[in-house]
Amino acid sequence: MAGDNFMGQSSVTASAMLRRRGRVRAALRLCLGVVGAALIITGGAFLWRGFRLHAACREAETAEVLDIRVDVGATGRRHATLKQIAEFTCRQHIRMAPELREGEDAVNVLRGLELAISVRDAGGVERMTGAYPTSFTAPHDAGSVTIADSPPMPVGEYSLVVNVVSPAPALAGRPVRIVSGYDLCGIEWMGAAVEILGGAAAVAIGAIIGGALWVSRRRPSEGP
Known part of the structure; x- marks a missing residue:
């Protein structure tokens, strides 16, 4: 009987730990998803401003x-x-x-x-x-x-x-x-280049985070 009680308690503890880990993973995925989306949105804004500044420089040059x-x-x-x-x-x-x-x-x-x-x-x-x-x-x-x-x-x-x-x-x-x-x-062109490169990097990192999250969510359902 004592052994059965011990086994039952161990099973409950293991189940609680698994649920806790699942909640931690879900929270981590949510945080990473928010970060990835923020990077993509911010990077898009930087790209838009950078290309606008580049076009304005070309117009001002002539x-x-x-x-x-x-x-x-x-x-x-x-x-x-x-x-x-x-x-x-x-x-x-x-x-x-x-x-x-x-x-x-x-x-x-x-x-x-x-x-x-x-x-x-x-x-x-x-x-x-x-x-x-x-x-x-x-x-x-x-x-x-x-x-x-x-x-x-x-x-x-x-x-x-x-x-x-x-x-x-x-x-x-x-x-x-x-x-x-x-x-x-030249400073004007440099500002446009920094905006474009920074925006492209942010969008790329956000897309990588999003892709990693998508792959991690599909893996459990693709098992044997």
Whole structure:
């Protein structure tokens, strides 16, 4: 009788331990499932933001948010609108590009020119200024010179005024292009890459956890 009681108690204890282990495994599966789902959702959000930032970088790299023609062969003022589309780039520039004939370069044909540029927001606050010539004026390439350079302004529309104080005789009747665009220094692309790689890693880890849980749940039912 004592042996039977002992065996009965051992059986009850073993059964309780099995039930406890089953509950622990179920709780562990639930926690892992939550972690896997969270990783997939978070990774998806990172991927979406990364691809959006990458697309925005590509757009900003080639965007010209201002493109006007100004007669710098005579004094006067010209008004225009600058439509700002990005504020995450390292710098923003305004450049002047005269139409050059064979053998000409931008600096020589602009000799004698004095102009000032002012960019203001809707409230009249001056956000960006430029002038030609200035101490930093230098050719950007064979056909243009940078006349303003600053951190990018917030997204929106701005009013721009070009004031030709002293004309360039060589450009009489030959309007010059004044354009504005963005300078990307690489940090912007790095941010997009980090978001994409981090998102892809999170989705992959979440998928691996999900796959492992699915396999572990099927194993008991596939026995002999």
